[in-house]
Amino acid sequence: VFDVLVVGGGPAGAAAAIYAARKGLNTGVVAERFGGQVADTMSIENFISVSATQGPKLVAQLEEHVNDYQVDVMKNQRASGLSVGNNLELALENGATLKAKSLVIATGARWRTMNVPGEQEYKGRGVAYCPHCDGPLFKGKSVAVIGGGNSGIEAAIDLANLVEHVTVLEFADSLKADEVLIKKVHSLSNVTIITNAQTTEVLGDGQKVTGLTYMDRQSNQQHQLELAGIFVQIGLIPNTEWLEGSGMALTPFGEIAIDAKGATSISGVFAAGDVTTEPYKQIIIAMGGGATASLSAFDYLIRHQSD
Numbered sequence: 220v221f222d223v224l225v226v227g228g229g230p231a232g233a234a235a236a237i238y239a240a241r242k243g244l245n246t247g248v249v250a251e252r253f254g255g256q257v258a259d260t261m262s263i264e265n266f267i268s269v270s271a272t273q274g275p276k277l278v279a280q281l282e283e284h285v286n287d288y289q290v291d292v293m294k295n296q297r298a299s300g301l302s303v304g305n306n307l308e309l310a311l312e313n314g315a316t317l318k319a320k321s322l323v324i325a326t327g328a329r330w331r332t333m334n335v336p337g338e339q340e341y342k343g344r345g346v347a348y349c350p351h352c353d354g355p356l357f358k359g360k361s362v363a364v365i366g367g368g369n370s371g372i373e374a375a376i377d378l379a380n381l382v383e384h385v386t387v388l389e390f391a392d393s394l395k396a397d398e399v400l401i402k403k404v405h406s407l408s409n410v411t412i413i414t415n416a417q418t419t420e421v422l423g424d425g426q427k428v429t430g431l432t433y434m435d436r437q438s439n440q441q442h443q444l445e446l447a448g449i450f451v452q453i454g455l456i457p458n459t460e461w462l463e464g465s466g467m468a469l470t471p472f473g474e475i476a477i478d479a480k481g482a483t484s485i486s487g488v489f490a491a492g493d494v495t496t497e498p499y500k501q502i503i504i505a506m507g508g509g510a511t512a513s514l515s516a517f518d519y520l521i522r523h524q525s526d
């Protein structure tokens with residue numbers, strides 16, 4: 220029986236594992252892919268105290284740091300269910316069940332993709348999902364933002380400060396963002412908004428993005444835009460499908476609701492990072508969340524020692 224079982228091996232899970240192990244707790248990590256989204260990131264320039272690094276390099280350092288401690292890391296394992304009995308029981312897709320006194324869930328999230336030709340090929344080479352992360356890489360260039368909801372319009376306002384020109388492409392006939400954001404974006408001289416626009420292809424030169432094509436849904440005509448970058452802002456999906464039926468309280472978006480201590484609706488189960496209601500999805504924030512969750516798990520365990 221683990222004292223703390225961490226589900227997920229991204230920055231939140233790695234931080235949780237280190238904090239738990241440093242409390243002398245019997246700690247395990249179950250991760251489908253160690254490193255999580257960081258493994259897909261080219262350049263990271265906002266991990267404070269490290270001016271610039273690359274995702275795979277940071278992942279290797281995370282793994283090395285976790286391995287400094289006695290942590291049972293189970294890689295390439297996918298959690299498929301959680302049940303609450305005498306202990307917490309984590310079911311794995313391979314049929315095994317792991318028992319734990321407390322759990323830290325850090326299964327992260329994934330960006331909703333456009334699913335058009337070229338998107339996968341140019342991911343990290345012009346196709347981006349995080350304006351906080353990649354915006355400054357497009358200084359002086361033209362970019363598009365796909366999606367006219369709150370995150371798309373926030374991204375457009377943010378990017379307008381950094382890049383030469385922003386084109387927002389919204390699928391519906393009007394923007395879906397809050398009125399105050401719509402007003403703000405309309406006031407910016409270097410932002411163009413196109414509604415009824417369905418992106419059909421990401422164009423590139425083999426190395427990087429050069430533009431995109433979209434269909435005007437009213438006229439059915441195809442148009443082409445020349446661009447250096449495409450920010451896809453059509454939703455972030457938390458990896459919580461596996462918690463269905465567990466009784467875990469999720470928001471309508473599927474995020475795990477946590478309090479300031481990382482506690483969830485299930486006693487002894489804590490959560491951290493992009494899978495939670497934490498409003499800002501960033502590496503440094505996920506790490507802080509992982510630390511909080513494990514310190515809370517420790518607090519919980521010392522109060523339930525007779526169990």
Ligand code: FAD
Pocket residue numbers: 226227228229230231232249250251252253254255256257259260261262263264265266296297298299325326327328329330348349352353458461491492493494500501502503505
């Ligand atoms: P994740 O990194 O998503 O990790 C989730 C972990 O859970 C993974 O190990 C995954 O395999 C595992 N998992 C999921 N489901 C299961 C399951 N059922 N069973 C077992 N394991 C499971 N942030 C920055 O701060 N700076 C940047 O420059 C930056 N650039 C980014 C660029 C890209 C392309 C992307 C996609 C994101 C970027 N981010 C950046 C955001 C940052 O990567 C995330 O905020 C951060 O990784 C979240 O960490 P996490 O540990 O919560 O989740």
